Amino acid sequence: MASPTKRLVLVAGNIGAGKTSITEMLGQQLGWQTGYETIEGNPYLGKFYCDMGAWSFHLQVFLLGQRAQQHLDAARHAASFIIDRSIYEDYHIFARALLELGNISAEDFATYERLYRILVPTLPKPDLLLYLRAPVESLVARIRARGRGMESGISADYLALLDKYYEEWMAAYDLSPVLQVPTADWDFVNKPSHTQVVVQKIQDKLSGKEDVVFPENGG
Numbered sequence: 001m002a003s004p005t006k007r008l009v010l011v012a013g014n015i016g017a018g019k020t021s022i023t024e025m026l027g028q029q030l031g032w033q034t035g036y037e038t039i040e041g042n043p044y045l046g047k048f049y050c051d052m053g054a055w056s057f058h059l060q061v062f063l064l065g066q067r068a069q070q071h072l073d074a075a076r077h078a079a080s081f082i083i084d085r086s087i088y089e090d091y092h093i094f095a096r097a098l099l100e101l102g103n104i105s106a107e108d109f110a111t112y113e114r115l116y117r118i119l120v121p122t123l124p125k126p127d128l129l130l131y132l133r134a135p136v137e138s139l140v141a142r143i144r145a146r147g148r149g150m151e152s153g154i155s156a157d158y159l160a161l162l163d164k165y166y167e168e169w170m171a172a173y174d175l176s177p178v179l180q181v182p183t184a185d186w187d188f189v190n191k192p193s194h195t196q197v198v199v200q201k202i203q204d205k206l207s208g209k210e211d212v213v214f215p216e217n218g219g
Helices: 019-030 045-050 052-076 087-100 106-122 136-146 156-172 192-206
Strands: 008-013 033-035 081-084 128-133 178-182
Touching (some): 008 019, 008 087, 033 052, 045 052, 052 106, 087 156, 128 156, 136 156
Parallel strands (some): 033 081, 128 178
């Protein structure tokens, strides 16, 4: 079901919230192009996991450029695009967490922040931000279930820190309309009725309706 209007939609949310799954599902349902996080060609990721203090700044600057290019390419594409994770989260969530946990110096963070604040205003604004929310205990269970090696060290405390930053960011976010999607009790991949609800809610939000709200429980 392709949209006659070109759209740029970003999917945001904590680790394990369901961003990749919902991006894939919506791309199929709406006939949109999809963009995902990738580790291919990232020269810093492996080094970062070996020594976060030494490589956090390098990784964040690399990701800033990578996500900016992805954002621009999607905005310039003739078809509608939905992207798994936004460039905004790199600064508002993950760089701030690195700073709080002592993995990036205050000087390096300030340099990164300066680059971010110069770059981001030059990017086209999205048409919609999907913010996926789930309790930390649900995130922990999903992360354990998918068993990715590089996620094995993610703790509930870290997820709670990220969750705090997400809520602060959402309270101030004003670049586009936001549709908050509770994912703990919704299964947008395996339940067709749930899938149709999220598709309709997105279409309602993109059409300009202001009172589009998801119930917490999918039934």
